[in-house]
Amino acid sequence: KAGVTQTPRYLIKTRGQQVTLSCSPISGHRSVSWYQQTPGQGLQFLFEYFSETQRNKGNFPGRFSGRQFSNSRSEMNVSTLELGDSALYLCASSIQQGRGTEAFFGQGTRLTVV
Amino acid sequence: QQQVKQSPQSLIVQKGGISIINCAYENTAFDYFPWYQQFPGKGPALLIAIRPDVSEKKEGRFTISFNKSAKQFSLHIMDSQPGDSATYFCAASSKANTGNQFYFGTGTSLTVIP
Numbered sequence: 599k600a601g602v603t604q605t606p607r608y609l610i611k612t613r614g615q616q617v618t619l620s621c622s623p624i625s626g627h628r629s630v631s632w633y634q635q636t637p638g639q640g641l642q643f644l645f646e647y648f649s650e651t652q653r654n655k656g657n658f659p660g661r662f663s664g665r666q667f668s669n670s671r672s673e674m675n676v677s678t679l680e681l682g683d684s685a686l687y688l689c690a691s692s693i694q695q696g697r698g699t700e701a702f703f704g705q706g707t708r709l710t711v712v
Numbered sequence: 713q714q715q716v717k718q719s720p721q722s723l724i725v726q727k728g729g730i731s732i733i734n735c736a737y738e739n740t741a742f743d744y745f746p747w748y749q750q751f752p753g754k755g756p757a758l759l760i761a762i763r764p765d766v767s768e769k770k771e772g773r774f775t776i777s778f779n780k781s782a783k784q785f786s787l788h789i790m791d792s793q794p795g796d797s798a799t800y801f802c803a804a805s806s807k808a809n810t811g812n813q814f815y816f817g818t819g820t821s822l823t824v825i826p
Contacts (some may be wrong), residue, residue: 602755629812641756641801641816654813688755692812699812700746703755 600625602691602704610710619707623670623691623693629653630672631701632664635686644687647672679711715739716804718817725824731789733820735802738783742804745815747776747787750799759800760787792824 600660603622611617623630631654632644633682643656647666662692664674690701725731735745737757743764748756754800762769762776762785769776775788802817 627763631812631814633814633816637796640818641803641814643815655821656813659771688816690812699744700758700761701812702758703748705753705755 600607602689602702604689604704605686606707607705608710610707610712611678611679613681613711614673616677617679617709619676619687619689619709620675621646621672621674621689621691621704623672623689624693624702627691627693627702628670629692629699630670631690631692632665632672632674633688633690634658635688635706636684641688644674676709681711684709684711714818715718715815716802716817718802720819720821722819722821722824725792727792727794727820727824728826729792729824731792731796731822731824732786732788733800733802733822734784735804735817736782736784737804737815738813739804739806740783741806742815744805745776745778746786746803747774747804748801748816750801750819756801789822794824796826797822797824 605620629648631646646654648653650666666672685688686706687707689704692699692701746761747759749759750756760774773790778785799819801812
């Protein structure tokens with residue numbers, strides 16, 4: 599069974615640009631969450647989608663947005679990139695929504711903003 | 713504020729020894745506590761998880777001990793091996809959430825010396 603696939607693995611962008619990251623969850627998983635991982639802040643929750651609806655949102659500015667498609671694939675978009683957005687962006691998929699559901703992470707997209 | 717506090721930040725253990733990582737939380741609504749293992753360049757991998765209705769869960773060399781009254785839980789790695797060298801994250805999720813938002817500890821970098 600294929601795991602969570604994130605593309606691209608690496609990205610280098612310039613300040614002010616925008617970027618779109620993609621996540622394909624495990625087959626049959628309908629919940630997709632996004633996290634930002636940095637050395638200083640650790641893993642921070644961005645948002646979660648379930649059946650194309652955003653269910654939870656973390657404490658990030660509106661420049662961070664996402665969406666989920668009918669096949670459960672999800673995209674995350676960051677507009678007007680700042681240097682501080684440089685991070686590893688992780689996607690996690692779960693088979694269902696709800697408390698205590700196992701979450702499986704992809705390998706992440708390493709975004710570098712210069 | 714950090715909802716899940718993890719210690720130590722780094723840990724060095726001899727091969728064959730016991731590695732112990734501790735986490736503490738304040739939110740009594742948390743009801744699912746997973747541990748993740750992350751190798752450099754990889755996404756976090758689910759290692760083991762526990763719910764507050766049990767005080768201990770063991771899977772192979774990995775054991776979670778849970779103290780509900782103290783709001784603490786810990787990961788014990790028995791017979792630690794060099795291949796266990798990685799960063800370990802504890803996490804928690806709340807039954808109050810409608811989705812799968814996890815709050816992560818800041819991570820423990822484990823080095824097992826041969």
